[in-house]
Amino acid sequence: xxxxxxxxxxxxxxxxxxxxxxxxxxxxxxxxxxxxxxxxxxxxxxxxxxxxxxxxxxxxxxxxxxxxxxxxxxxxxxxxxxxxxxxxxxxxxxxxxxxx
Numbered sequence: 723x724x725x726x727x728x729x730x731x732x733x734x735x736x737x738x739x740x741x742x743x744x745x746x747x748x749x750x751x752x753x754x755x756x757x758x759x760x761x762x763x764x765x766x767x768x769x770x771x772x773x774x775x776x777x778x779x780x781x782x783x784x785x786x787x788x789x790x791x792x793x794x795x796x797x798x799x800x801x802x803x804x805x806x807x808x809x810x811x812x813x814x815x816x817x818x819x820x821x822x
Contacts (some may be wrong), residue, residue: 748802
């Protein structure tokens with residue numbers, strides 16, 4: 723099962739059409755299609771997101787098995803995979819307030 727987890731992020735990229743850039747290949751799709759692929763093929767669901775200054779949204783999708791994919795969603799409706807991996811771990815929230 724561990725081997726499957728190692729190859730899941732690579733397999734995920736096989737389902738996305740690559741677009742050549744000057745430095746590397748960027749994997750992009752319409753956001754709705756990207757989310758369906760992450761959900762159906764890899765059981766990854768949105769765990770967090772953050773808005774960048776240029777109106778792009780960095781989104782993190784993860785599965786219960788620990789596989790994860792980070793996508794960058796643009797205002798034009800396209801999303802691109804920026805990273806993928808395994809062993810996603812959720813940490814407890816940082817305590818707030820004055821230390822005891």
